[in-house]
Amino acid sequence: MNVQIWTYIIVGITFALYIGIAIWSRAGSTKEFYVAGGGVSPLANGMATAADWMSAASFISMAGIISFAGYDGAVYLMGWTGGYVLLALLLAPYLRKFGKFTVPDFIGERYYSNTARTVAVICALIVSFTYVAGQMRGVGVVFSRFLEVEIETGVIIGMVIVLFYAVLGGMKGITYTQVAQYCVLIFAFMVPAIFISIQMTGNPIPQLGMGGTVSGSENVYLLDKLNGLSTELGFAEYTNGSKSMMDVFAITLALMVGTAGLPHVIVRFFTVKKVRDARKSAGWALLLIAILYTTAPAVAVFAKTNLLETVSDKNYADMPKWFTNWEKTGLLKFEDKNGDGKIQYYNDKSKDEAFLVSQEAKGLKGSELTIDNDIMVLANPEIAQLPNWVIALVAAGALAAALSTAAGLLLVISSSVSHDLIKKMINPNISEKSELWAARGAATVAVIVAGYFGINPPGFVAAVVALAFGLAAASFFPAIILGIFHKKMNKEGAIAGMVVGLLLMLFYMLKFKFGLFDGGKDAVAGLKDSWWFGISPEGFGTIAMLVNFIVAFVVNSFTKEPPHDVQEIVEHIRIPSGAGEAVSH
DSSP: OOHHHHHHHHHHHHEEEEEHHHTTTOSSHHHHHHHHOOOHHHHHHHHHHHHHHSIIIIIIHHHHHHHHGGGGHHHHHHHHHHHHHHHIIIIHHHHHHHHHHHHHHHHHTTOOOHHHHHHHHHHHHHHHHHHHHHHHHHHHHHHHHHHHOOOHHHHHHHHHHHHHHHHHHHHHHHHHHHHHHHHHHHHHHHHHHHHHHHHHOOOSSSHHHHSSSSOOSSSOOOOOOOOOOHHTTTTOTSSOOOOHHHHHHHHHHHHHHHHHHHHHHHHGGSSSSSSHHHHHHHHHHHHHHHHHHHHHHHHHHHHHHHHHHHTTOGGGGGOOHHHHHHHTTEEEEESSSSSSOOOOOOOOOOSSSHHHHHHHHHHHOOOOEEEHHHHHHHHHHHHTTOOHHHHHHHHHHHHHHHHHHHHHHHHHHHHHHIHHHHHHHHOOTTTHHHHHHHHHHHHHHHHHHHHHHHHSSSSSSHHHHHHHHHHHHHHHHHHHHHHHHHHHOOOHHHHHHHHHHHHHHHHHHHHHOOOOTTGGGTTTGGGGOOOGGGOOOTTHHHHHHHHHHHHHHHHHHTTOOHHHHHHHHHHHHTEEEEEEOOOOO
């Protein structure tokens, strides 16, 4: 059977499974809709958290970024993994003990202010919509290639599926759907990685295969071979970084603290029965996430090596079928600039003048191949000529990753509107049934908006997602951390910090990522030398976060401290359950 038929079968089976689970676990109350009734086991919650956490950015785009950025791509691994540890150890148990299942609810109650709640709702919506845009883009990429439909059509299909089980089941439906999605996505990521590792190095463990020798040659290490292929084409050595240490530090920290402020991950710790279960599920999730995150660098190395060997200086007419299939999506483009029928792929923006002169001497007029980062993981099994069912399996895994996170984000959006805005501020007397309908209505509107961003994406998946982390770092993280560990932080300080941090990050993002104030997207490349402190938009969340902290402390020092009862609550949530009272001597 061909790839398309296999894709219809495997994707169809997985979608039927997700819809079946949604019907079986549909929410009948607001507690089930928001936090799955609070009765999920630690292992199931760990699997659901891992699926929620590992979005299309982790499955599709992270290995793609590492393929092209090499060593520089490690910032995504360090930031996202370190961030989850920070969340699990520093925030999750305390937020769980506080008992508020949305971030705006926590901020509204902790800072005894509906203004603080409103600012937090706005932050949650901006972060979630930015993040969900990346997921819908991932869904469109997968459908456009494997079901051979337009990206727009693919996004609409994804919208319908995710709307069905998110709106029907709420957090209860999403949780058990995500358990299934974790199983699908991890199997889909690991199977081709193991196959290709055996094929290229003879080692069935991808993490070891990446550092091993090439099959048939005991003296040539795979990474040395990739370094050689890269430098021959004018690129930097794959294992050397080009980013400044400042930017590496800033991006890593922004991703870490952004993780700790992501509302769709935090809410997962309210779906278990006890604080102890929140800690256990965090441990399970970290273990399950590590399986994919330690494999991604190996997948990146395999994919880049295979790609360079397949396309560089080869006749376009001799290209395998996968090449023309990806060309149809527009994510892979060949332009024969010198008319020789060969694919010239090299770094035509290299700073090595001698290299560029040597290319011109060959009659070359620039690199002729444009490759979207997001195709590397999806095209990798095809490039390696793996069986068609494996190729289709990867498509199903990518959809599972994108849809699981999209569902979690949609729930954050709907709960922010129905619970934090309508129930807590606009109409406190609303019935549970009406609140449930409001949540479903908000989720429906959110899906439509997310679909628009999926059809008109602001960049490749991981870049868009990185901006969401920057926004979370700039707005939520300081308010949450100070709310837990600084009992005298007042509402004025927290609100001022959130507003300034969010606006600063939005300004920097719009200026240097989208060129909004400097002539549009065409001007973005030229603005790189103007980055503040040499920090990219993906890392600027670190600076905006520091500004947030400074503003919060300054405003706090000039305003009245919080009421005594609020300070007592903060003291209480920091004491482990069953610890008893401290004895003074």
